């Protein structure tokens with residue numbers, strides 16, 4: 206009897222330990238590579254190698270600071286490595302010289318973005334669309350990208366010169382001669398309005414802009430890995446971004462039918478767009494509207510905020526701007542944006558491999574199996590001295606005089622490259638110029654630390670600032686006395 210109890214006890218401990226060990230061995234086993242090919246090494250931090258707690262530590266490292274984890278491997282493990290978690294496909298990162306172009310130039314049916322964005326809330330799930338698979342999502346993304354590109358020709362982007370001053374006027378109207386405000390809260394609505402108004406047009410924005418700003422602020426703030434992990438559980442009902450997505454869907458479904466194509470460049474573009482010769486279904490048309498504004502808010506908000514901080518924390522740059530004419534200021538500010546994105550870029554550019562990827566490197570043929578994610582890391586490449594001359598860590602907008610340095614690390618490349626590079630340069634430089642020609646901006650405390658998340662770079666706290674009016678500028682007359690320094 207006593208012996209049986211002992212055996213039972215041993216089984217109770219030994220069996221789970223054995224099965225955990227087996228699970229770990231399977232988890233740590235490298236993928237099969239065909240003969241004559243070389244695989245990319247699986248990498249782990251030392252603590253992540255521990256059986257039982259290792260996989261949990263990996264999940265924790267990825268969810269709390271994925272950018273640091275990946276940068277760490279890039280520094281210590283070289284130009285190629287594969288990261289594994291328990292419940293996602295493997296991620297292979299390639300950082301050698303020609304990897305950037307090779308990965309981003311792969312055709313979209315080989316290296317897809319659909320399965321990548323399918324993992325992002327709102328765009329990938331929550332906001333309804335006709336299909337539920339990643340192929341239909343990729344078709345919508347490619348259609349949307351093409352459609353957005355047609356909405357941003359140079360002639361239309363030039364309209365920002367009238368739009369942005371009007372928007373800034375509205376947001377500074379009523380501010381006293383010296384105002385204290387929190388830039389973390391103040392900048393985003395200004396950028397969202399300028400960027401979204403350009404696409405949706407004045408009528409829709411006048412009616413729905415305030416609500417859209419608040420909903421997108423909640424949605425954008427939720428795009429980070431811990432929230433994404435929670436979004437897959439019942440905790441999603443408590444997430445602001447989940448509730449905002451549901452409200453956004455209901456708002457668009459009830460309100461948009463009240464507008465005509467003439468009211469909105471975006472409605473017109475959505476009605477005209479065709480996928481395989483067919484117009485979008487009603488639900489996909491709503492999704493497309495949401496997706497355009499998602500793009501128009503996520504990065505423009507964050508990068509305009511941080512470019513403003515980069516400028517106002519460098520008095521020599523402000524002095525230099527004030528000595529320029531308007532064209533010179535806009536040019537310099539656009540280069541500040543490029544430098545800001547170069548140093549704090551979109552963390553990783555990832556594709557899902559529908560078939561294996563094989564490439565030659567240093568005389569060997571490497572093989573990355575199908576059904577994995579493959580990616581490049583602008584956060585590493587953009588500060589690589591092999592690509593960026595001079596001191597790559599230094600903030601130097603003039604390195605983009607002429608050609609931007611390592612352009613693909615800033616706005617991407619290939620089938621999914623950003624169609625909005627010129628739009629962004631104009632938008633950000635004009636918003637900041639409008640602020641700096643009206644006000645002296647003094648931060649009253651150190652700027653908040655940059656919280657590097659995927660994909661936003663969040664200000665980790667408020668940014669209190671004092672805005673002192675520089676000249677008597679009519680708050681409603683657009684363009685009046687635009688440059689007191691010229």
Ligand code: HEM
Pocket residue numbers: 318346349350353400497500501502504505508546551553554555614615616617618621622623624625628629
């Ligand atoms: C400063 C602001 C922005 C930055 C830094 C930025 C950066 C990028 C980058 C690096 C990519 C490539 C992604 C990849 O290869 O996986 C991309 C793609 C894209 N961007 Fe932008 N972008 C910005 C603003 C915008 C705006 C304003 C729009 C349109 C309203 C836009 C629309 C797109 C689209 C449609 C794609 C391709 C599909 C996708 O990745 O979603 N972007 N952007």
